[in-house]
Amino acid sequence: MLHRTLALLAAATTLVHAAPTEHVILVSIDGWAHHYFDDPKCHMPTVKALAAKGVRAKRMECSFPTVTWTNHTTLVTGVHPAKHGVLANEYFDRATRKKVPLIPDPIFNKDEIVKSPTIYDAAKAAGLTTAGVIWPASRGAKTLDWTVPDVGDQELFEKYGSPSLLEDARAAGIPIEKQAEWCKLGNPGKAQRDYMYSQLAQLIIKKHKPNFLAIHLVSLDSFEHSNGRQVPEAYWAANDSDNRVADLVRATEEAGIRDKTTFIITTDHGFVTFTKSINANAALKKDGFVKSVLGKSLAPDSQVFAMAEGGACFVYVLDDANRATILKQITPTLAKLEGVQGVVEAKDFDSKLHHITAAKDGREPDLVLLAADGYTFTDSLADNDVIIPNDPPKGAHGHFQLDANLYGGFVISGAGVQQGKVVDEIKNIDVTPTMARLLGIPFPGADGRVLDEALAK
The missing domain is CATH 3.30.1360 (Gyrase A; domain 2)
Structure with missing residues (x-):
């Protein structure tokens, strides 16, 4: 069924009008609840500058359970868990009577667990270039041109990372050999990982100028798990994540594609x-x-x-x-x-x-x-x-998706987007249809809608 849908996507490409943008960069700040944006203790100047020149939603409804693997899959498929099949961070196998982990992609490749087409599948079918930097549930994705998986094992990281990207990273002095070590360090390692992931994304942007790139930042979630939400440690991590977003904006400027790029800054869930x-x-x-x-x-x-x-x-x-x-x-x-x-x-x-x-x-x-x-x-x-x-x-997190603290943040800014607008509420299933519209590619079958109120007329 998935392969047939991808074939239909490719066949339908010529039916779609000209793209409002040439590049979409999707940034997920793990655990970035909606209330951080207006919290005076939270210093995120880059994200706020993007919002000022773009559109912000006051809150975004996430998928249930409000966990990482489920929601990152929703963000790139535009459908609910019932359809995309990543039901939680793990599931219970009734036959073996054991839990089977999906996080952090230790067992399965993307095509084994994601049952619905992704935005990067559709982009690739349309002849566009794609990249993913530790995007959950994307291990072994054949439709990502440049990628490293969201895994903690060094062997898996290098086995499923794109060989050319790993080679370029080593040549550039990006410490990819530290992935497993930094994964074991707890909170300090998360911030170091985000810095490395940002470096990888910058390398991809400046060398390849991909039409679609998704990156997952992990430190805020980690500090919130250890300390709770809206505490000094979480504010520090939110600011660090903002610095990583600034890295990506600067990379598009250096690549000469800033005015042709749309940024989406969002998340997988809030926190309790x-x-x-x-x-x-x-x-x-x-x-x-x-x-x-x-x-x-x-x-x-x-x-x-x-x-x-x-x-x-x-x-x-x-x-x-x-x-x-x-x-x-x-x-x-x-x-x-x-x-x-x-x-x-x-x-x-x-x-x-x-x-x-x-x-x-x-x-x-x-x-x-x-x-x-x-x-x-x-x-x-x-x-x-x-x-x-x-x-x-x-x-x-993991709580009911309509609980006040579990709503996520959302900002869209750049090419093809209105400026200085705030909308009340969106759903995470709306993100992929909106990205498809921006890239001018077909994406039938989404549960969500295109955010027409955010796009330039």
């Missing part, structure tokens, strides 16, 4: 500061539904597993014959847990979460729990406490 963690598995253990082997692995006769996804919890019923009965028994118990603000049953997955049911995709859960502000989930099998205090506070 939490002081307590909820362990649904501990509650289910008390009633005998969850059983473990020495607190390390799920027992073969365990009937349920509750997988934590930050502020969301995916509940899987593993006893197929008694699924309906078990759900009827456990749902009231889980709904009453401290910190659970909502329970979404499978019949409401599509309307409330834009997900499908386990009957259509076994990676989907049978029930979803939503954490309230101030809470996150954990899925440890070793702990018996249902509520675990966290002191000092930390940060999390």
Whole structure:
């Protein structure tokens, strides 16, 4: 189905009118919630200058769960998780009874997990050039001309990085050999990584002038996880991310393409500061539904597993014959847990979460729990406490996409864009249709819309 759609994209290329811009640069600042823009403590002069000469949305609705792999995939496909298939940062394999990580692309290539066409697939089909710098769920993407994957393993980083880009990076003194080392350093390593990723993107821009480039900046998210949202460490990281955006703007100037380039600065999710963690598995253990082997692995006769996804919890019923009965028994118990603000049953997955049911995709859960502000989930099998205090506070995401703190920021600026305008709210599914319009390429089948109110008339 994906290959057929790409063929249709290529065939339809000649039907689209002239492009308003020649280059689109998509920058995702991981964890950049909408409120940072107007926060007087947050110093982001480059992003604010782009907004002043472009269009800003007061807030952007993200995808559920509000996690990195899901939302970065939505940003480049224009469809909800039910269609693109990257359901979370991980999923639970009912057959093996183990969690399967999607973050940070340790196992699968892009074509194995992304079920819908991406904007870079469409751009390549239209004869344009494409680049991705650690864009989630893009490992091994055949339609990225210059790329390095979002992986923490050095061997994978170099195996799936474009050989010519890696060669140019070494020649330019960009320390790509530090990828794995810096990935292990925690917060300091994230800032160093962003600097390196910016250098790689600058190299691509100045040498190749790609029509489409996507880059993922990671330090803000890391500092928020460690300290919570809107704290001094997060403000520092936001300013550092702004410096990286300035690097990219300067690179387009040096490449002579600034007036032909459109910048989109956005994110994957906002953040919640939490002081307590909820362990649904501990509650289910008390009633005998969850059983473990020495607190390390799920027992073969365990009937349920509750997988934590930050502020969301995916509940899987593993006893197929008694699924309906078990759900009827456990749902009231889980709904009453401290910190659970909502329970979404499978019949409401599509309307409330834009997900499908386990009957259509076994990676989907049978029930979803939503954490309230101030809470996150954990899925440890070793702990018996249902509520675990966290002191000092930390940060999390994954919560319901309509929670106030989970909305993201969005700025679009440059060629083909209006100037000095603020719109109220957009959705992340709108980003790809808008990029396609700017590049003058077809992109049928998106769930989102073109942001006509932001584009030049």
